[in-house]
Amino acid sequence: xxxxxxxxxxxxxxxxxxxxxxxxxxxxxxxxxxxxxxxxxxxxxxxxxxxxxxxxxxxxxxxxxxxxxxxxxxxxxxxxxxxxxxxxxxxxxxxxxxxxxxxxxxxxxxxxxxxxxxxxxxxxxxxxxxxxxxxxxxxxxxxxxxxxxxxxxxxxxxxxxxxxxxxxxxxxxxxxxxxxxxxxxxxxxxxxxxxxxxxxxxxxxxxxxxxxxxxxxxxxxxxxxxxxxxxxxxxxxxxxxxxxxxxxxxxxxxxxxxxxxxxxxxxxxxxxxxxxxxxxxxxxxxxxxxxxxxxxxxxxxxxxxxxxxxxxxxxxxxxx
Numbered sequence: 510x511x512x513x514x515x516x517x518x519x520x521x522x523x524x525x526x527x528x529x530x531x532x533x534x535x536x537x538x539x540x541x542x543x544x545x546x547x548x549x550x551x552x553x554x555x556x557x558x559x560x561x562x563x564x565x566x567x568x569x570x571x572x573x574x575x576x577x578x579x580x581x582x583x584x585x586x587x588x589x590x591x592x593x594x595x596x597x598x599x600x601x602x603x604x605x606x607x608x609x610x611x612x613x614x615x616x617x618x619x620x621x622x623x624x625x626x627x628x629x630x631x632x633x634x635x636x637x638x639x640x641x642x643x644x645x646x647x648x649x650x651x652x653x654x655x656x657x658x659x660x661x662x663x664x665x666x667x668x669x670x671x672x673x674x675x676x677x678x679x680x681x682x683x684x685x686x687x688x689x690x691x692x693x694x695x696x697x698x699x700x701x702x703x704x705x706x707x708x709x710x711x712x713x714x715x716x717x718x719x720x721x722x723x724x725x726x727x728x729x730x731x732x733x734x735x736x737x738x739x740x741x742x743x744x745x746x747x748x749x750x751x752x753x754x755x756x757x758x759x760x761x762x763x764x765x766x767x768x769x770x771x772x773x774x775x776x777x778x779x780x781x782x783x784x785x786x787x788x789x790x791x792x793x794x795x796x797x798x799x800x801x802x803x804x805x806x807x808x809x810x811x812x813x814x815x816x817x818x819x820x821x822x823x824x825x826x827x828x829x
Contacts, residue, residue, distance in 0.1 A: 510769055510814055512559070512795075513680045515673045518636050520694035521565070521645040522650070524552035524687055525706040526667040527778045532829040533702070545699050551667045552685035555811070557724060557733055558657035559773060562676030563632055565652035567669055567713040567772070568596070573623065577650045578603075580619035583612045584647055596651070596709060604691070604700055610642035618652065625669075629654040632674050636693070645672075645692010653713075658728050660719040660735050664726035668708025679771070679812045681731055720810070721754030723761065734813045741780065741804035758813060762803040767816045775809020 525533065527550070534549030536542060537656040556564065568574075571591055578588035578599075587602040604704075617634040621719060632654055640646050653672060655663055657678075665671050672693055689703035692697055714726045736758050762768055769781050770779050772788035779786050779794040782801035788811075796803050805811060 510618075510679065510681050510771065511775070512514075513556070513673065513678050515675050515678075516564075517639045517675070518565075518632075518649075518693055519673045520688075520696065521670060521672045521691040521705045522688050523670045523691070523703050524554070524665075524667045524685070526691065526708070527551035528704055530685070530687055531802070545702055547686035547688075550659065550685035550687065551683060552687050553664070553666050553680040553683050553729065555662055555664045555724070555726060555731065555733060556657075556673070557597070557662040557679040557681070557735060558676060559657050559679055559735070559810070559812075560659060560677040562657040562678045563628070563655075563669060563674040564655050564663060565632070565649050565674060566655050566663055566665060566671040567653045568709070569651055569653045571596075573625065574651045576623035577616070577619045577625070579623050581612050581615045581647070584610050584650075584779060587647075591651070597704060597707070600648065600691075600704060600707075603651075606644075606646050608647075609644060613637050613641055613643065613646040616646060619807065620650070621658065625654075628656060635674065638719050640693050643692050644698075645690075645694070649693075655713070655715055657715075658717075658719075660722065662716045662718065662724045662726075662733070662736055664714040664716065664729055666708070666711050666713070666728070668706060668711055669713050670707060671713070679733070679773075681728060681733055681814050721751050721757065723757045729817065731814055732761060733814050733815075734758060735810065736805070736807065736813060737810050739777075739805050739807045739811065741778070741806035747788070753769045758805060760795070761813045761815045762805065764800065764802040765798055767798055768803060769812075769814040770794045770803070770805055771812040771814075772807070773810040773812060777805055777807035777809075777811045780806075786815070
């Protein structure tokens with residue numbers, strides 16, 4: 510778990526599924542083999558908006574993506590491939606495109622002429638200004654744009670391409686550092702390996718919530734909650750206490766699961782049968798599965814995360 514502050518668009522990337530991660534991790538143990546993966550585990554992640562947040566994540570409808578790319582001369586061949594249903598060939602064509610600086614400069618205008626919403630056109634303008642001539646900039650035309658209000662989230666299964674654009678979010682991840690990048694970064698790019706890891710069928714899950722409502726993605730190995738001014742009790746007589754938020758917090762902190770509490774604003778007190786600990790902003794408490802149920806009282810904003818004891822299954826996800 511970490512706080513992610515995206516001041517500019519972050520790399521276009523994908524995380525490999527478990528079977529691919531295990532195979533590639535095994536292969537790179539041979540002497541002289543390229544060291545591409547950090548481990549043999551699958552990485553899935555959940556991004557919860559602490560402030561308004563924007564991301565490119567998952568696949569944009571083919572018609573929309575082709576409409577943007579067809580307005581950029583050096584990307585027109587990729588647009589035709591995309592319209593014909595060959596997304597992978599379109600990606601390879603974009604990565605090999607010539608005149609990238611000119612093509613990327615045309616991206617904002619192309620998005621406007623294609624009739625995309627203003628917020629999405631603004632995101633493409635940010636990409637073009639920040640990464641002129643970057644091979645990953647044109648790839649963002651293939652990705653769907655998502656805007657999150659505070660408390661909402663997006664769950665990104667392994668295999669789903671994404672690039673976080675701007676905002677402050679809480680990122681919850683499985684235990685893996687595997688990242689395969691396609692662009693928008695000075696870091697190493699492994700295009701072939703990243704393309705192999707892409708999932709053309711699985712979609713991200715956008716979860717529209719507000720502060721105090723639990724976030725439990727379908728098929729995810731974890732769930733989360735952003736809470737504000739928690740009392741740590743099951744019920745309270747005070748009119749300004751949100752009873753549903755209190756119940757959600759107690760549920761996520763029940764015994765028998767691995768739990769985390771991160772103080773974001775103000776202070777928080779975490780209490781179990783073993784005692785209490787006070788958290789200042791930026792500090793966290795960890796509770797093992799063996800520890801008792803916990804309670805949290807907080808003067809400001811806290812993040813609560815717990816494991817679900819399951820493995821992400823790669824089912825098709827949807828907004829709900």
